[in-house]
Amino acid sequence: MSNDENKGARLSRQRETILDELRKVKTHPTADEVYDMVRKILPRISLGTVYRNLDFLSGRGVVLRLGGAGTQKRFDGNPAAHPHLRCSVCGRVDDLEWPLALPELPVEQSMGYSRLRCDVEFVGVCPMCAGRDS
């Protein structure tokens, strides 16, 4: 195997491990949390590598990147559009059972965008944070 092939194999192993770990959890971890999970399997992986792979995977729609400007990005191993509940205090994100179909954008209104999905996020205060107030 050439050096390049070696490097390629290592990169895909890192990416696969990141994807595996992310798919195991429903906690919507941040990049730092994914790093802690993956480091148990690949002790030499760097935080930068985890960030780059999460960008790569979310850019291609393999995983979801959640959170808008000003909030810490969280990642979801389930790439299908599904609604979330987010706590505005601690940032925790939960999957939400949603009985209705999510809206789809008609092609003629998509302005040339592809791979569109509808992100539905309800924001509130989770029970743990609400308990802390009183």
Ligand SMILES: [Zn+2]
């Ligand atoms: Zn909370």
Ligand SMILES: [Zn+2]
């Ligand atoms: Zn989710």
